[in-house]
Amino acid sequence: MSSSMMVPTPPSLKSSQLAAVHRMLSLNDETTSTTTSNGPPSYTTAPAGTSHNQWKLLIYDKPCRSIISPLLSVSQLRSRGVTLHLLISSEREPIPDVPAVYFVEPTRSNLSIIAQDCAKRLYSKVHLNFVTKLDRGLMEEFAKTVVQANCLDVIASVHDQYLDFVCLERNLFSLSNKEESYVAMNGGGVTDQGMENYMEEVAYGLFSVVGTLGCVPVIRCPKGGAPDMVARKLNRLLSEHPNTNSSKSHHNRPLLVILDRNMDLITPIQHSSTYQALIDDLLQHKANRVEFNATTGDGDKNGRKRSTPKRFDLDADTDPFYARHKFNPFPEAIESNGVELQEVTMQENAIRSKTAGGTTEDDTNTNSNNNIATTDPMHNAASDLANAVDSLPALIEQKKQLEIHTRILEAVMNEVAARDVPQFYELESALATGQFKNDNAKAKDEVLALITDASKGNVEDKIRLVLVYCLATTAPSSDVTEVATEMAKALEMRGSTATDSKSKDANNSSDAKNRGILTKEDRVHLEKGLNAIEYLKSLRSMQMIPNMSESLTSTQAAVSDSNNHRSSDMLTSLYARASTQATGLLAKATEKVSTMLGKIHKHRATRVVENLCEMKPNTEDDEYLYLDPKVKGDIDVKALRNMTRAPVRDVIAFVIGGGCYSEYQNLQMIADDRRTITYGSTELIRPCELLYQLGKLSSELISVSVGFHFFLLVCGG
DSSP states (O other): OOOOOSSSSOOOHHHHHHHHHHHHHTTTOGGGEEOOTTSSOEEOOOOTTBTTBOOEEEEEOHHHHHHHTTTOOHHHHHHTTEEEEEETTSOOOOBTTSOEEEEEOOOHHHHHHHHHHHHHTOBSOEEEEESSOOOHHHHHHHHHHHHHTTOGGGEEEEEEOOOOEEEEETTEEEETTOTTHHHHHHOTTOOHHHHHHHHHHHHHHHHHHHHHHTOOOEEEEOSSHHHHHHHHHHHHHHHHSTTTTTOOOOSSOOEEEEEEGGGOSHHHHSOOOBHHHHHHHHSEEETTEEEEEEEESSOOTTSOOEEEEEEEEOOTTTOHHHHHHTTSBHHHHHHHHHHHHHHHHHHHHHHHHHHTTOOOHHHHHHHHTOHHHHHOHHHHHHHHHHHHHHHHHHHHHHHHHHHHHHHHHHHHHHHHHHHTHHHHHHHHHHHHTTTTTTOHHHHHHHHHHHHTOTTSOOHHHHHHHHHHHHHHSOOOHHHHHHHHHHHHHHHHHHOOHHHHHHOOOOOSSTTGGGOOOOOHHHHHHHHHHHHHHHHHHHHHHTTOSOOHHHHOOOOOOOOOHHHHHHHHHHHHHHHHHOTTSOHHHHHHHHHHHGGGSSOOOOOHHHHHHHHHHTTOTTSHHHHSEEEOTTSSSOOOHHHHTTSOOOOOOEEEEEEETOBOHHHHHHHGGGOBTTBEEEEEESOBOOHHHHHHHHHHHHTTOOSSOSHHHHHHHHHOO
């Protein structure tokens, strides 16, 4: 592990990981690096095919492919000398004149394939890079196999890279290959050894993050349970590393906060209002790629519009519009898209007018007030033409990106309007912020009214509202059961918005238009959702999750009528351009979406991190475990009260059991020019995915324990 940062602002996790991958693709040639004083070395790319950037193959497994994909495009890989990138499990032809870089998990199956490749001498040399530590037993077994095959000379180098995490943005990551992590943490069938192994994997994943950043953090977490186990394992790994105590940095070390998903189950379940979170919730979104079906044309003779699949890659680190507006309320993103697209179009038209020999009004004004320009019109025209030619490509690219966001915004708007998402968002926010704290009857009535309305939401929307009602109120279990039962009855009788629009059954009854038929897929969603409700009821009855209504506080931001009016006008202008939408639906949607402005409250993780950063007394700062890999044993926080602690400049907030974009965005509320917050989790889960994980656990629920997690809560400290 290299020395930690020397200045307050270190490089981002993503740039550090990218530098490590670059070094790996340079065959771990340090001569291509330029050491910097504020973090890991930066790398210069020599022309592909030269001695410092020779042509090569990249062989990876699926987990390592997911690590590479958000970092480097195909063209960027090629600029780093990678001619082919292939899965290790695929059939590969011999290319004996080219070296191969392997980037894989250190598993027995992968090592077996590598040994076979070496025996066949598929490539001139192989450079082995394991994403995490190679177990000594497996290493000896692999070495024996290679020696017996008489192909040891093919292996040029072996490295443990410690890159076992996926970095999606500058300050956003998840661990690699940790699907259904909530089930893994809470499942009833998990053995003691299985849980121990899983905790070890999570600790090594965080060790990769810390090692890539090159700095030793102070670790804070709640006492007992999974975070405690992971924190202690990570603390041991760091304290035993030879570079830990040799680090020269004593100030501005990062703060690593490890949290449990069970601390706050509302945030990943409830509906959201910001652009990026809505993309992840309402569209198909994974690893920075968004997919959806866009309706095009005027439709056929029966009025049915043609649907075309769309796929776009989003990168907030290279896309200026996305970077500026991903955390903004959805209506503000729509407004900004319209304004910026109009401005870019005007600039493009002005430039094209110049290149065509025309004169704009601005040109006329400039010429009339600039004697130098008018004395040499040929020189002035040539200069304008040159400037126009230089600026037009960048302007066209900017317009292209804005048009992509227009399509995405329209796709999100389709879902928002069709499912009445703002109404669910409003009610869930009211429940989560304790607005019904003293009136459970009113909360129940409002929830019932929305979930039994066939015109509002789909099956998943309704289930998520019931789950929030269960988590955020002190309503008795009988009320939760009644609400869930009424929801199921209403869905069986009248279906939902989504099923109504898809149904082809004309039916002869007079209320056919008001009744939908649940599809097979809807029934699966309903069954899993009801299981999820039962699971949370059981957790709540056994007091294994905190009552969210007591821990959430609201800091609602007021929105003036003028802002609402301005946003509404811009929404209307966007809808007018959206030819794929019906006028009535768009007009209705304008009213719906305007309610998503200005709702801000700090979620549980945000308030915990803020209390720890500001070292507030009588908060989690007094209660949480304090570990420092540079110091042996636990540290008494009370003793630190009489000492001056360095201000926290950099925070890594990590959630075991799954994270979400809403939580990532909410944490940025307490980030500023003096403090950066990196957010990570075992996996990034969409609301519907967590819903299914909760449902999966319902069948495993037993009276003595809800999985091994209960054992951890009791004995983990």
